[in-house]
Amino acid sequence: MAEPNKKLHIAMFPWLAFGHIIPFLELSKLIAQKGHRISFISTPRNIERLPKIPPQVAPLITLVKLPLPHVENLPENAEATMDVPYHIIPYLKKAHDGLEQPLSHFLETSTPDWIVHDFAPHWLPPIASKLGISRAFFSIFNASTLCFLGPTKSSVIEAHEPRSEPNHFVVPPKWVPFHTKVAFRYFEAKQIFDLFEENDSGNSDWFRYMKVLSGIDAIAVKTCVEVEGEWVKLLGELHDTPVIPVGLLPPSKQESLGNxxxxxxxxxxxxxxxxxxxxxxxxxxxxxxxxxxxxxxxxxxxxxxxxxxxxxxxxxxxxxxxxxxxxxxxxxxxxxxxxxxxxxxxxxxxxxxxxxxxxxxxxxxxxxxxxxxxxxxxxxxxxxxxxxxxxxxxxxxxxxxxxxxxxxxxxxxxxxxxxxxxxxxxxxxxxxxxxxxxxxxxGDRDIHSRYVDKFVEFLENKIG
The missing domain is CATH 3.40.50.2000 (Glycogen Phosphorylase B;)
Structure with a gap:
């Protein structure tokens, strides 16, 4: 248990896509509102493109710039998925893997209590674990998507045949115990195999995701039980890990209107x-x-x-x-x-x-x-x-x-x-x-604020 009122230091490390960076930033601001310190880690150009941090939480949020290593085939100044065509994104993942050393150095020297990270840094959990830093995977994907992707709990995996062809993905998975239509169409199922195949980064996205999930203390998901209750429950069973919905992180109306x-x-x-x-x-x-x-x-x-x-x-x-x-x-x-x-x-x-x-x-x-x-x-x-x-x-x-x-x-x-x-x-x-x-x-901000409260409470009570 953390000491009462102990202020935590939480490192946030999103993948290099603004569809990931912005939800991570929203969550960071909400955690900072509770008085905890945030180190928000990305590359220099991405940090420069962030929306302005509101003055009431700015003193608690440190923006940490880790220069992105140069990788062949990645254009200069490309630091986010929006900077490159789709087929170049694997090289961005390769460059992102080059952040392992500078991030390790940052974690060693600043010793956060937690690191909240994305799917891409497959190398991160053992580093953080060795340093005694608690780890949470924050999914910007909703709970039904994560459930569809599949389990990491070995007993669930063993009970089901592997999905090896597109037709296996056009029906709901066998591990979903309730009726649903959530599945891919055939043309989408053909694309999904990209996830499982090694790409030009040297790893598949599936390898990254599975490695990340095998070394965490919690899964935080951008959802709420009012929208995805049965899926949130199932997600915990599929991964045998605490799953904490953080709410839907609606953008602040005041901020949007104030700019x-x-x-x-x-x-x-x-x-x-x-x-x-x-x-x-x-x-x-x-x-x-x-x-x-x-x-x-x-x-x-x-x-x-x-x-x-x-x-x-x-x-x-x-x-x-x-x-x-x-x-x-x-x-x-x-x-x-x-x-x-x-x-x-x-x-x-x-x-x-x-x-x-x-x-x-x-x-x-x-x-x-x-x-x-x-x-x-x-x-x-x-x-x-x-x-x-x-x-x-x-x-x-x-x-x-x-x-x-x-x-x-x-x-x-x-x-x-x-x-x-x-x-x-x-x-x-x-x-x-x-x-x-x-x-x-x-649109009910109170609901989503309560989810963040519960997530922060979890972080406070589960250290190391």
Missing amino acids: KDSNWDTIVEWLNKQEKASVVYIALGSEIQPSQNNFNELAFGLEQSGLPFFWALRKRKGVDSVQLPEAFEERTKDRGVVWTGWAPQFRILGHESVGGFLTHCGWSSVTEAFQFGRALILLPFLGDQGLIARFLEEKQAGVEVPRNEQDGSFTRDSITETLKLVMQDERGKIYRDKAKEMTTIF
Whole structure:
């Protein structure tokens, strides 16, 4: 047991993707609010790109810059997944492995009580263990996704046949004891084998994840039992490790509204002219690169829907960007905006003219949308996004765009029909109502604050 009121020193070490870094930072700020010291560790350029830390917790958060080692094939100044095309990410993982020595040195000299880390540093648990530092894996993925990925508890593994072909992944795993539709589609299942194969970093993602999980004291998950109760319970059984939901870490409204942003002035001027709940907001995250054909169908489907839209179209660095159909912007300029700069998503979703969100189903984006009860049009592309889409459909909290099972392609008509169903049709009222209902959980800051309290209590009471 920690001494009463002992202030802890907690090191936070996220993977080099802003979809991971930002939830780690949100959790850091909430822990610092309880008076504990945080060392937030990343690379110099990522630290420089962080949002400003609020003054009330800034004295307790030290930003630790570990220079990223140079690795062949990794462009200069590339320090996050958003800086490189998808096929270069393994080299970023290789560079990240080069942080082992500097991180070890930091841990030796600053002796934190805990290190809260991500899936990538497979080498970290034994180092921290040797130094007597407690270890928690913090998953930005939700509990149902982690359960689908599989167990580490040997008795559960031995009781089930290994999944060795795509067809094994298109049905719920045998170790899930309750009814669910959470599984991959065939075109997603084919991609999932990338996880298990050694990549250019020298290790598979699965190897990293399993190594990390084999050497921890706890699993912290960005979820809550009100949303994923049975999955949270199952996760603990599959790993034989304490699982602590930390809540959904909603971004602070005060912070989002307090940041002066010239982009926002232009965006809000347009949003203010639109009718209430009429606009569909489209954002596929910073890592999605649809094929040109899929991109065209999305654009044409949006155009033929006739709906007002705001499309946050992030260009990926070092990628031959897909192009909008010829004269698309000209034809839609009276009712739509294609925005290629940085878009303040949380503020856009919070605007009353926005009625729906066409999303890639990243868990953080879903969390933001349900703060405001925005109905979801689901268009997953990568990794866990397909599993989140099924999870949301199961709850009738969104509708997935119909796709070709073999290659994941979709048509402009399927985009148009799904948009109209969710945004306008009487048949889609159930989804709009369900999304509004979700605000009672996702938008209740007191619920999520209590989860962080419980997590901090766990950290205080379990040292070494």
